[in-house]
Amino acid sequence: MKNLIPAGVTDIYGLTMVNRRNIINKLEAVYQRYGFEPLSTPTIEYLSVFGGHHGEGEKIFFHLNDKHNNKLILRYDLTVPLARFISSHPEIKLPYKRFQFANSFRDDDVDHGHFREFTQCDGDIIGDSNLLADAEIVNIAYSGLKEVGFNDFTIRLNHRLLIKGIAEYACGSDCDILSIQRALDFADKTIKNGIDGVKQDLLNRGINSDSVEKICYLLGIVSKSSNVLGQLKEVLVDCPDAISGVNELEEILRFLDNDVSSHVSIDLTLARGADYYSGFILEAVIPGIKVGAVLGGGRYDNLVSSFSGGNIPATGMAFGLDRIITALNDLGITNNISNDIVLMAVNRNQLSESLLAASNLRSAGVNVNFNVNFDTLESAVDYAESRNYPVILHNLKNNCLEMVKLHENDFSNKIINLFK
Amino acid sequence: MKNLIPAGVTDIYGLTMVNRRNIINKLEAVYQRYGFEPLSTPTIEYLSVFGGHHGEGEKIFFHLNDKHNNKLILRYDLTVPLARFISSHPEIKLPYKRFQFANSFRDDDVDHGHFREFTQCDGDIIGDSNLLADAEIVNIAYSGLKEVGFNDFTIRLNHRLLIKGIAEYACGSDCDILSIQRALDFADKTIKNGIDGVKQDLLNRGINSDSVEKICYLLGIVSKSSNVLGQLKEVLVDCPDAISGVNELEEILRFLDNDVSSHVSIDLTLARGADYYSGFILEAVIPGIKVGAVLGGGRYDNLVSSFSGGNIPATGMAFGLDRIITALNDLGITNNISNDIVLMAVNRNQLSESLLAASNLRSAGVNVNFNVNFDTLESAVDYAESRNYPVILHNLKNNCLEMVKLHENDFSNKIINLFK
Numbered sequence: 082m083k084n085l086i087p088a089g090v091t092d093i094y095g096l097t098m099v100n101r102r103n104i105i106n107k108l109e110a111v112y113q114r115y116g117f118e119p120l121s122t123p124t125i126e127y128l129s130v131f132g133g134h135h136g137e138g139e140k141i142f143f144h145l146n147d148k149h150n151n152k153l154i155l156r157y158d159l160t161v162p163l164a165r166f167i168s169s170h171p172e173i174k175l176p177y178k179r180f181q182f183a184n185s186f187r188d189d190d191v192d193h194g195h196f197r198e199f200t201q202c203d204g205d206i207i208g209d210s211n212l213l214a215d216a217e218i219v220n221i222a223y224s225g226l227k228e229v230g231f232n233d234f235t236i237r238l239n240h241r242l243l244i245k246g247i248a249e250y251a252c253g254s255d256c257d258i259l260s261i262q263r264a265l266d267f268a269d270k271t272i273k274n275g276i277d278g279v280k281q282d283l284l285n286r287g288i289n290s291d292s293v294e295k296i297c298y299l300l301g302i303v304s305k306s307s308n309v310l311g312q313l314k315e316v317l318v319d320c321p322d323a324i325s326g327v328n329e330l331e332e333i334l335r336f337l338d339n340d341v342s343s344h345v346s347i348d349l350t351l352a353r354g355a356d357y358y359s360g361f362i363l364e365a366v367i368p369g370i371k372v373g374a375v376l377g378g379g380r381y382d383n384l385v386s387s388f389s390g391g392n393i394p395a396t397g398m399a400f401g402l403d404r405i406i407t408a409l410n411d412l413g414i415t416n417n418i419s420n421d422i423v424l425m426a427v428n429r430n431q432l433s434e435s436l437l438a439a440s441n442l443r444s445a446g447v448n449v450n451f452n453v454n455f456d457t458l459e460s461a462v463d464y465a466e467s468r469n470y471p472v473i474l475h476n477l478k479n480n481c482l483e484m485v486k487l488h489e490n491d492f493s494n495k496i497i498n499l500f501k
Numbered sequence: 502m503k504n505l506i507p508a509g510v511t512d513i514y515g516l517t518m519v520n521r522r523n524i525i526n527k528l529e530a531v532y533q534r535y536g537f538e539p540l541s542t543p544t545i546e547y548l549s550v551f552g553g554h555h556g557e558g559e560k561i562f563f564h565l566n567d568k569h570n571n572k573l574i575l576r577y578d579l580t581v582p583l584a585r586f587i588s589s590h591p592e593i594k595l596p597y598k599r600f601q602f603a604n605s606f607r608d609d610d611v612d613h614g615h616f617r618e619f620t621q622c623d624g625d626i627i628g629d630s631n632l633l634a635d636a637e638i639v640n641i642a643y644s645g646l647k648e649v650g651f652n653d654f655t656i657r658l659n660h661r662l663l664i665k666g667i668a669e670y671a672c673g674s675d676c677d678i679l680s681i682q683r684a685l686d687f688a689d690k691t692i693k694n695g696i697d698g699v700k701q702d703l704l705n706r707g708i709n710s711d712s713v714e715k716i717c718y719l720l721g722i723v724s725k726s727s728n729v730l731g732q733l734k735e736v737l738v739d740c741p742d743a744i745s746g747v748n749e750l751e752e753i754l755r756f757l758d759n760d761v762s763s764h765v766s767i768d769l770t771l772a773r774g775a776d777y778y779s780g781f782i783l784e785a786v787i788p789g790i791k792v793g794a795v796l797g798g799g800r801y802d803n804l805v806s807s808f809s810g811g812n813i814p815a816t817g818m819a820f821g822l823d824r825i826i827t828a829l830n831d832l833g834i835t836n837n838i839s840n841d842i843v844l845m846a847v848n849r850n851q852l853s854e855s856l857l858a859a860s861n862l863r864s865a866g867v868n869v870n871f872n873v874n875f876d877t878l879e880s881a882v883d884y885a886e887s888r889n890y891p892v893i894l895h896n897l898k899n900n901c902l903e904m905v906k907l908h909e910n911d912f913s914n915k916i917i918n919l920f921k
Contacts, residue, residue: 084589084808085550087573090543092586094599098539114863116842116870118888119518123510123618124544124575124604130505145565145575147617148608153507155544155565166512169504174884176874179514184544188568197567198543211873213852336852338860388504422536432633432756440758443534450536453631454596464594468538 089189089197096469100418101406105182105202107228108400112180112204115221120179122162124186128152130165134384136356143186143197155186159203160357160384160397167207168388175208175393182402196403205397207385212329215361215380216336218398222365222376223341225400230414234375236341236365237348240330241358241379243313246323247349250316251295252288260286261296266352276300279350300349309347310334333361357381363398370411372404420468421492422448426461426475429453438474438482445499462487472496509609509617516889520838521826525602525622527648528820532600532624535641540599542582544606548572550585554804556776563606563617575606579623580804580817587627588808595628595813602822616823625817627805632749634816635781635800636756642785642796643761645820650834654795656761656785657768660750661778661799663733666743667769670736671715672708680706681716686772696720699770720769729767730754753781777801783818790831792824840888841912842868846881846895849873858894858902865919882907892916 086092093101109119131142131154143155156162159181167177182202189195204221206214219236226234241262248261264282276297283293299316306312310327317323334342353362360380367375378398385393409415423442427435432453439451450470455461458477462485465473471493473485484500486493506512513521529539551562551574563575576582579601587597602622609615624641626634639656646654661682668681684702696717703713719736726732730747737743754762773782780800787795798818805813829835843862847855852873859871870890875881878897882905885893891913893905904920906913 084585085547086543086585087545087547087567087571090545092543092590093541094586094590094593095538098541101541102539113842113868114866116844116868118515118840118842119522121513121518121521123506123512124606125507125510125618127505127507143565143567145563147507147563151507165504165506166514170512170514173514174887176872178870186544198545209872209874213871213873217871336856338856420538422533422538424536436756436758446534448533448536450598451633451637452596452629453633454629467594 089191096418096420099420100415104229108202108225111221111225111228115217117178117180117204120181122166124155125153126156126162128154131157131161134161141187141189143188158185159183159201163205164385164388167385177207180204200402202400202402205395207395208393210394212332213336214396216333218378218396219363220338220341222398223344229405230409234344234365234367236345236363237351238330238345238361238363239348239351240326240361242322243326244352246317246320246326247299250320251292262352265350303349329361353379357384359383367408370408372407375404375408376400419490420470422450422470423496424465424470424473425449425451426455426473426477427453428476431476431480509611516838516840519840520835524649528622528645531641531645531648535637537598537600537624540601542586544575545573546576546582548574551577551581554581561607561609563608578605579603579621583625584805584808587805597627600624620822622820622822625815627815628813630814632752633756636753638798638816638818639783640758640761642818643764646785649825650829654764654785654787656765656783657771658750658765658783659768659771660746660781662742663746664772666737666740666746670740671712682772685770723769749781773799777804779803787828790828792827795824795828796820839910840890842870842890843916844885844890844893845869845871846875846893846897847873848896851896851900
């Protein structure tokens, strides 16, 4: 056991880690461009804070007791701690826009390929009921995906009131909204089996066949329409909830930044799992890549109030870091990660000159790995190639520094210029 | 309990968090300038990995059991996981220079002002026995402290072999090295009570008074000498361990970057707590600031091998993030943290023009918090001032955007120029 790590957690190193940090920096910068500020909350929270918000999720809480026998868990997500934080800081002027990139923990079955410790990249706006805030979340989703390198992606939008309206339209007012919502939350299956997949799931959940036909009729006309929201308004004219949902989606679309709209589509088969959503919801998928949604979120106007009392609306999203990385890898977008460090491989007889050269390079902002551990240029090249360094400076053959360029990029060209 | 967090952990937000991230970025950049690469290891480790390395520390391990009843702990530090990582990755070519900034956990008594979750900022070089590697650690210590804003600081150096030699010189070969080491590890008390404090502690630990006199004589001449190492060589000429230690320190000093030497002093009252150090050790203190050492480290040639077998030397250090922040605050260096975000406070009648202006600013790399929640300029100013924003753009009074400068800095000047 001495060398092992528990199942479902991982060491991240080398180019994988360099790439991961690059992506995190880009996503954080997007949140910051929209005026979001950073927040850090503890890894450890009281069980009582998390209880009652995650339904089935509570079965996979990671429990621990401290010395004083307090009942604690490792945080399950970053949303509940945000609500807890807001409730104990009434002095913070709203709206509060924050991002938090941190690890959450779920003691899940790792056979299913789930991680037990994983990074969440959350951004939320607390205390703003305006639909502009929802549009801002969609703009951030778009900017983040663009920034990390995706060109082809679809941001799917739906609305919990629209789902409620559809359920009422199909089954009447005492319908089982939750069953219908869960059957609709079926994005992957829809891709694979189309509306038939949803139909079968609705029937399996005990929805009667007339109602199922009505829902599938709606999905059918929508999937063919170029004016989805207009069409829904016509069909659902007698369902006030549905009309409210459609109106809100229309307004959100109106507030999107340039270019964003062309990547957005209304998708009635998007429902999202968490119970706390109350308004618009979003997910994004990369066509042809089978990792599921690479981000998700929506409006949740009741969660923060359940801690704070009063009425504190909220909207937000999270990028799925691991899925984004998998998708970028599958698309070959991260094939050429540059590890912009100079290996300075030096013989011991030229130490002071070499140290001075390294020091000058560092002052010019260059990252230098200084080493006296190589007897031959070949061993230095092996070392540099194993780390994907673009450049070696060495004096292993003669007494003056020579440069070996391992691959061509902006960094190696910069070093050539500095070295002249 | 619904709004509470456990004792000894904390929420970090607002300017405190902005400042913390700035400092982390600067320290990470220093490690990167010396060619260190990032590593991430799990928060959760097997108890068996950590057992046997931390002596008394094991009493404050944070234990947890997972579903399958594995005995786990939250990591106690970042050094043991590094040794564990190296042992399971023999394919990594050495030397491996890595940094890791992450939280560690200790279920300590919080009455003593200890955190139970705290950030460590480690950098280590694995697989390099050369004293140049030790000198690189000292150079990094210097660069990090400079970079975050300190001008006046002392990096104290000592050597475990020199401590061993002093113990042998004073008490003979079957001396109680550990007791002497612990009595010498007394940096704060020495500042307060001088050599008398060390003397009393040595006597309390049962060292006989002749030996104590010899040690204090040594401390006395050293504290007055401008050539500490030369003087030690004369007095300790018959103690081969001591001479080895002195020779190594001399060589490390020879390899320091420009300007570093003037901030370094040899200090025999530095010993460091951890058992695993085997060579040079270092700490840094800020004169006049009572937070203790702001960084610490040294060479530990046997820890990695205890996981990997063979002989894998190692040297490294950690910046003490919380102490660095406290010291910077005490010195007033972080009084004027800038939160470089524009508040765009907009009335709802001018939405599309305002959204376009925000979008253009963002494209120019400016962080913009867009808001339609303010009815008066006064409420917008309150909001911006509570977050230390330098600039507001608003159209709350007229129909065109106007600028309010809250304070003068590079950012507000940039916005003035963009806004022209």
